Amino acid sequence: MKLIINGKEKELECDNVSELLDKLNLNPDVVAVELNKNIVHRQEFGNIKLNDKDRLEVVTVVGGG
Amino acid sequence: MDDKLKIGKFEFNSRLIIGTGKYADFGIMKKAHEASGAEVVTVAIRRINFDNPKENLLNFIDKNKMTILPNTAGCYTAEEAIRTARLAAEIGLPKWVKLEVIGDQKTLMPDNEETLRAAKVLVKEGFTVLPYTNDDIVACKKFEEAGAAAVMPLGAPIGSGQGILNPNNIRIVLENAKVPIIVDAGVGTASDATIAMELGADGVLLNTGVALAKDPVRMARAMKLAVESGRDAFLSGRIPKKMYASASSPIEGTLK
Numbered sequence: 001m002k003l004i005i006n007g008k009e010k011e012l013e014c015d016n017v018s019e020l021l022d023k024l025n026l027n028p029d030v031v032a033v034e035l036n037k038n039i040v041h042r043q044e045f046g047n048i049k050l051n052d053k054d055r056l057e058v059v060t061v062v063g064g065g
Numbered sequence: 066m067d068d069k070l071k072i073g074k075f076e077f078n079s080r081l082i083i084g085t086g087k088y089a090d091f092g093i094m095k096k097a098h099e100a101s102g103a104e105v106v107t108v109a110i111r112r113i114n115f116d117n118p119k120e121n122l123l124n125f126i127d128k129n130k131m132t133i134l135p136n137t138a139g140c141y142t143a144e145e146a147i148r149t150a151r152l153a154a155e156i157g158l159p160k161w162v163k164l165e166v167i168g169d170q171k172t173l174m175p176d177n178e179e180t181l182r183a184a185k186v187l188v189k190e191g192f193t194v195l196p197y198t199n200d201d202i203v204a205c206k207k208f209e210e211a212g213a214a215a216v217m218p219l220g221a222p223i224g225s226g227q228g229i230l231n232p233n234n235i236r237i238v239l240e241n242a243k244v245p246i247i248v249d250a251g252v253g254t255a256s257d258a259t260i261a262m263e264l265g266a267d268g269v270l271l272n273t274g275v276a277l278a279k280d281p282v283r284m285a286r287a288m289k290l291a292v293e294s295g296r297d298a299f300l301s302g303r304i305p306k307k308m309y310a311s312a313s314s315p316i317e318g319t320l321k
Binding site: 006007024025026027029030031032033034039041042057058059060061062063064065 | 084085086087088094107108109110111112113115119121122123133135136138151152153155156157158223224250270271272273
């Protein structure tokens, strides 16, 4: 299915947010996720289903002042 | 000597808050952080880099010694800042925020109207809010009334290294403040940090002055000493300035 992750289209097969992070090789402990502008809480990563054309934001901590 | 910096429910021995941006690499940053003695480090929240997901800043921050303070840098509206603060909390960072809403791209001057709007929402949501604002008593008072745990007036524009451009404004803010005042932005060298602390600021937040110094580790140490010196000088109560000399050695008994 087609997912828009951080503004970029990706073709990925995954059921839920946990699987998505796994496929993207991301450590779930250092990210926060928005699905269609709504925050997905960490404890729900395994439960929230993903659908075709979902828009996701995956953010982390970077250097700043 | 108990002289802790208290911001909401947070307590620190160091009065220096240091950034994590603009360092040549994370290794140098970590050494600079150690040299600075800071117990709070600021970070930004951004989209993750898929090309290098394992090189994460969090691996270079000693969580036993440092409390991470997320910022909302790069936000131009209250909504963006609120969203960023919420995401930071979701990452698992402490529920506090250096609230920054910028109103002008070139000068990075704060948009106080938007910052205030965001502050009110985040305070209601239980965040400890530290707004970045102008060195203006009216703005600072409004944030205090909105429930900010500390207020952070700028010394000079972000990253400009111009020092404390208007010490009188900072002094006026300090005289009227009921919450800690942390001078944020503009600190270019050690004496700038000392001046802020001598004025009576409760702390100094800086990033570029250390990160872009030729020797960031040494500059971090200089900043640590500068903040401590300024604090001690402030607490000691300086002598008044006089027009004329006043001899330090006795006049009596001089050879004739």
